[in-house]
Amino acid sequence: xxxxxxLALIALLPLAGAVILLYLLKLRRKDFVVPxxxxxxxxxxxxxxxxxxxxxxxxLLLILQLLAxxxxxxxxxxxxxxxxxxxxxxxxxxxxxxASMKATDADGSRFxxxxxxxxxxxxSMGRRDEAALLVCSDHARLALSFSRDRGRLASAIREADAxxxxxxxxxxxxxxYSLAAKRPDARIYLISDGAFPALPAxxxxxxxxxxxxxxxxxxxxLLAFEATRPPDSREHQVFLRxxxxxxxxxxxxxxxxxxxxxxxxxxxxxxxxxxxxETYQLTLEEAGLLKAEIEVEDDLASxxxxxxxxxxxxxxxxxxxxxxxxxxxxxLLVLPEVDVFRTAALGAADAQxxxxxxxxxxxxxxxxxxxxxxxxxxxxxxxxxxTAALGAEAATPNITSWDDQHPVLRxxxxxxxxxxxxxxxxxxxxxxxxxRAGNTPVAIAREWAGARAVAFGWDFMxxxxxxxxxxxxxxxNAIQWLSQSAxxxxxxxxxPGAILHFPAPADAERARVALPGGRAESVSAIExxxxxxxxxxxxxxxxxxxxxxxxxxxxxxxxxxxxxxxADELRIGExxxxxxxxxxxxxxxxxxxxxALALLVLMGEWHLxxxxx
Amino acid sequence: MTQAAGPAADTERLLSPGFLRKLEQAALASKHIMIxxxxxxxxxxxxxxxxxxxxxxxxxxxxxxxYLDWNAFARLQRLFLKLFIEEEDxxxxxxxxxxxxxxxxxxxxFRWALQAAAALAYIALCGGDRVQVFTHGGGDxxxxxxxxxxxxxxxxxxxxxxxxxxxxxxxVKSVRVLQSVAPAPGLVFVISDLLSxxxxxxxxxxxxxxxEACILxxxxxxxxxxxARGDLRLVDSETEQEREVTMGASVLRRYERERDxxxxxxxxxxxRYGFSHLLSLSEQPVEDVILKSLRRLQVIR
Numbered sequence: 052x053x054x055x056x057x058l059a060l061i062a063l064l065p066l067a068g069a070v071i072l073l074y075l076l077k078l079r080r081k082d083f084v085v086p087x088x089x090x091x092x093x094x095x096x097x098x099x100x101x102x103x104x105x106x107x108x109x110x111l112l113l114i115l116q117l118l119a120x121x122x123x124x125x126x127x128x129x130x131x132x133x134x135x136x137x138x139x140x141x142x143x144x145x146x147x148x149x150a151s152m153k154a155t156d157a158d159g160s161r162f163x164x165x166x167x168x169x170x171x172x173x174x175s176m177g178r179r180d181e182a183a184l185l186v187c188s189d190h191a192r193l194a195l196s197f198s199r200d201r202g203r204l205a206s207a208i209r210e211a212d213a214x215x216x217x218x219x220x221x222x223x224x225x226x227x228y229s230l231a232a233k234r235p236d237a238r239i240y241l242i243s244d245g246a247f248p249a250l251p252a253x254x255x256x257x258x259x260x261x262x263x264x265x266x267x268x269x270x271x272x273l274l275a276f277e278a279t280r281p282p283d284s285r286e287h288q289v290f291l292r293x294x295x296x297x298x299x300x301x302x303x304x305x306x307x308x309x310x311x312x313x314x315x316x317x318x319x320x321x322x323x324x325x326x327x328x329e330t331y332q333l334t335l336e337e338a339g340l341l342k343a344e345i346e347v348e349d350d351l352a353s354x355x356x357x358x359x360x361x362x363x364x365x366x367x368x369x370x371x372x373x374x375x376x377x378x379x380x381x382x383l384l385v386l387p388e389v390d391v392f393r394t395a396a397l398g399a400a401d402a403q404x405x406x407x408x409x410x411x412x413x414x415x416x417x418x419x420x421x422x423x424x425x426x427x428x429x430x431x432x433x434x435x436x437x438t439a440a441l442g443a444e445a446a447t448p449n450i451t452s453w454d455d456q457h458p459v460l461r462x463x464x465x466x467x468x469x470x471x472x473x474x475x476x477x478x479x480x481x482x483x484x485x486x487r488a489g490n491t492p493v494a495i496a497r498e499w500a501g502a503r504a505v506a507f508g509w510d511f512m513x514x515x516x517x518x519x520x521x522x523x524x525x526x527x528n529a530i531q532w533l534s535q536s537a538x539x540x541x542x543x544x545x546x547p548g549a550i551l552h553f554p555a556p557a558d559a560e561r562a563r564v565a566l567p568g569g570r571a572e573s574v575s576a577i578e579x580x581x582x583x584x585x586x587x588x589x590x591x592x593x594x595x596x597x598x599x600x601x602x603x604x605x606x607x608x609x610x611x612x613x614x615x616x617x618a619d620e621l622r623i624g625e626x627x628x629x630x631x632x633x634x635x636x637x638x639x640x641x642x643x644x645x646x647a648l649a650l651l652v653l654m655g656e657w658h659l660x661x662x663x664x
Numbered sequence: 665m666t667q668a669a670g671p672a673a674d675t676e677r678l679l680s681p682g683f684l685r686k687l688e689q690a691a692l693a694s695k696h697i698m699i700x701x702x703x704x705x706x707x708x709x710x711x712x713x714x715x716x717x718x719x720x721x722x723x724x725x726x727x728x729x730x731y732l733d734w735n736a737f738a739r740l741q742r743l744f745l746k747l748f749i750e751e752e753d754x755x756x757x758x759x760x761x762x763x764x765x766x767x768x769x770x771x772x773x774f775r776w777a778l779q780a781a782a783a784l785a786y787i788a789l790c791g792g793d794r795v796q797v798f799t800h801g802g803g804d805x806x807x808x809x810x811x812x813x814x815x816x817x818x819x820x821x822x823x824x825x826x827x828x829x830x831x832x833x834x835x836v837k838s839v840r841v842l843q844s845v846a847p848a849p850g851l852v853f854v855i856s857d858l859l860s861x862x863x864x865x866x867x868x869x870x871x872x873x874x875x876e877a878c879i880l881x882x883x884x885x886x887x888x889x890x891x892a893r894g895d896l897r898l899v900d901s902e903t904e905q906e907r908e909v910t911m912g913a914s915v916l917r918r919y920e921r922e923r924d925x926x927x928x929x930x931x932x933x934x935x936r937y938g939f940s941h942l943l944s945l946s947e948q949p950v951e952d953v954i955l956k957s958l959r960r961l962q963v964i965r
Contacts, residue, residue: 081895083899085900086859086884088899090922093922094921
């Protein structure tokens with residue numbers, strides 16, 4: 052308990068003196084002449100027999116007056132104590148549900164601790180306070196909008212779960228700020244370990260409090276794991292990188308396995324802050340899932356495993372239908388394990404056979420005689436109805452955005468590509484826009500039952516793309532993606548939380564998704580594709596629909612999440628918010644209580660006085 | 665019958681003419697038969713010369729032979745003397761409390777006591793009895809001369825109006841004075857508030873003489889139910905004794921209990937000695953008290 056104005060207490064002395072003086076003055080009795088005190092004698096004798104009690108009763112009034120005065124003066128001194136109470140009337144609780152929150156350095160886990168803190172905040176809410184709950188993993192989710200129902204808030208907090216995703220606190224805070232903007236007395240509590248990059252500046256008057264969970268950094272993480280096969284080689288090169296984030300040396304057991312078959316195990320001693328890179332040669336007869344795992348005593352298990360898919364040697368047959376394109380031909384010929392066939396034109400009758408005989412058919416400025424039922428096509432400056440119909444012409448377009456997460460555009464930079472003119476494309480059902488010039492799509496990828504297509508709206512010869520480093524990469528990506536269209540199991544490695552789309556085979560309405568840990572989920576086809584958004588946990592997944600299978604693996608590979616060092620402050624633009632630990636404390640003023648007490652005592656004194664007279 | 669006329673006659677007049685006329689109809693009733701001094705209208709303990717036969721007794725030489733019963737002598741051959749009841753006057757003593765404590769109330773208790781004394785004296789004078797008034801308080805107290813006959817009334821009233829309250833209540837002393845001065849036992853009226861610790865001793869002293877007594881106790885309404893409130897220092901008007909008291913409900917309750925105990929003690933003591941007792945408030949009209957309440961007590965016929 053502390054006092055805001057301790058000097059006010061000094062007033063107690065003169066005021067109490069005044070009260071006592073007034074009391075003494077008041078007790079001066081009035082003389083009253085009566086005929087005889089004969090009858091009064093014994094009446095008063097009784098009173099005098101009870102003199103101590105009488106004195107006490109007399110003094111009781113004085114004591115009550117002094118008590119009321121003391122309460123008033125104490126109220127003037129403005130005492131307060133720090134109570135665990137919610138400060139604002141509207142509270143936004145932002146829970147960090149990223150992978151680092153699964154660290155077990157707190158009691159249970161950091162996320163369990165965060166939930167406990169959130170529950171305490173809800174528990175200390177006033178009756179008319181309201182709160183909302185935001186859960187941030189790789190995206191922000193409003194778990195419960197503003198509510199005064201503590202039961203609903205508590206159950207929303209209980210139902211929240213940590214994921215293996217990277218943190219996207221920025222979106223969460225932006226959402227929180229926009230929600231809080233309409234509330235006059237709002238406050239945002241961010242409960243997190245602070246393991247995320249600095250946030251952009253926010254112009255808002257809403258108060259943000261950062262409640263930190265987590266206490267130490269004791270973690271060893273697998274940060275990279277790749278299995279690549281040099282062209283024309285039968286051996287895979289496996290590369291992996293391990294980092295020790297702890298301040299102590301760590302002992303770990305590394306195992307690398309291929310489809311449950313262990314082929315490498317090693318004991319590693321990692322000094323604090325050490326990064327260890329390892330490479331292995333590996334001969335694989337067939338494709339499959341590679342898994343690297345470290346066994347180590349640390350706080351975070353999600354980053355102790357990594358996945359990679361190994362592709363076996365195979366030759367892709369490509370048919371190039373073109374009036375003549377030297378750049379394209381040369382680029383294709385350079386690609387390893389690709390057999391290129393060239394023709395100037397393709398008739399409608401031959402098209403079906405061509406789709407069947409070649410893995411990929413490239414139409415360069417040539418009309419597509421017939422869309423494929425199965426197979427893969429790449430369209431350059433030409434359209435195909437139902438997939439990418441050619442639209443209006445546009446001169447000197449600038450490519451403003453492209454999807455570098457798509458396998459076709461991985462490691463490809465389209466930003467600097469100069470294009471003389473292009474045709475806009477209208478995407479067909481299930482198509483993904485790969486690149487846009489302004490708002491108009493200029494590159495499209497589409498996958499449908501048994502077939503894949505990649506379409507570019509412009510003629511490569513009308514642009515400087517073939518002269519750029521990205522060109523062979525783009526072609527390689529495109530050929531690889533297109534060649535997986537049929538008859539093979541598509542494999543990929545994704546980050547946690549990625550939303551995946553799969554083309555539904557014609558006869559498949561439902562697909563079964565096998566999750567890590569032996570569980571399974573069922574997914575329904577919507578508009579010809581399966582959408583799966585449940586890849587939040589680390590592990591291997593498999594979707595099976597009809598005779599088609601997709602395999603993917605989720606691992607963390609995030610230095611930001613693996614570095615468990617709790618942040619002492621939160622940087623928002625130029626400002627920093629100091630971390631608080633545990634639920635917030637606010638000043639709880641006591642003067643209304645004291646004023647009420649003074650009033651109560653005065654009323655008691657008044658009542659007592661009137662009962663006596 | 666009336667007092668001296670004049671501008672102040674009405675204010676100073678003790679009793680109204682109408683009340684006096686009513687008083688002429690009344691008579692004092694004495695329960696005991698007492699010995700008087702002169703021939704009066706009351707039966708005396710002495711055998712005397714009235715027409716009412718009382719008893720026989722044997723003749724002794726020297727007896728008045730006029731009272732011999734000759735018929736009895738004729739039958740019995742013995743001399744008997746006829747005795748007749750003697751009718752004598754009665755002594756009425758009025759013991760008036762003139763202490764300072766009587767000077768309270770509106771009208772004051774003393775004024776009430778004077779009126780009651782005047783009324784009782786007037787009844788007695790009209791009945792041919794002797795009346796003597798004793799006051800106490802203010803030194804040794806005063807004693808009036810002995811009045812007899814209706815003609816003495818104006819003088820007695822004048823004497824009464826000259827009395828002023830003052831001094832302390834000295835009931836025992838004034839009873840002793842009465843007993844020593846009184847020529848014969850009679851009916852004693854004590855008019856007082858009895859607010860003195862010696863009231864019991866005084867009544868017991870009064871009972872020692874063979875006289876009959878009627879106690880007219882008068883209190884002011886404020887004495888009956890005090891109206892004062894607050895922290896007070898009560899000062900006794902006579903003794904100037906002080907009592908500090910905080911007038912609250914509890915103190916008042918105690919006072920009322922004390923008052924009731926006091927009044928019932930007075931009543932019990934009066935009963936024990938065979939005295940009549942009448943409590944009146946000073947605001948009650950004297951006329952009602954004399955003609956109704958005393959008549960109910962059979963003090964007045």
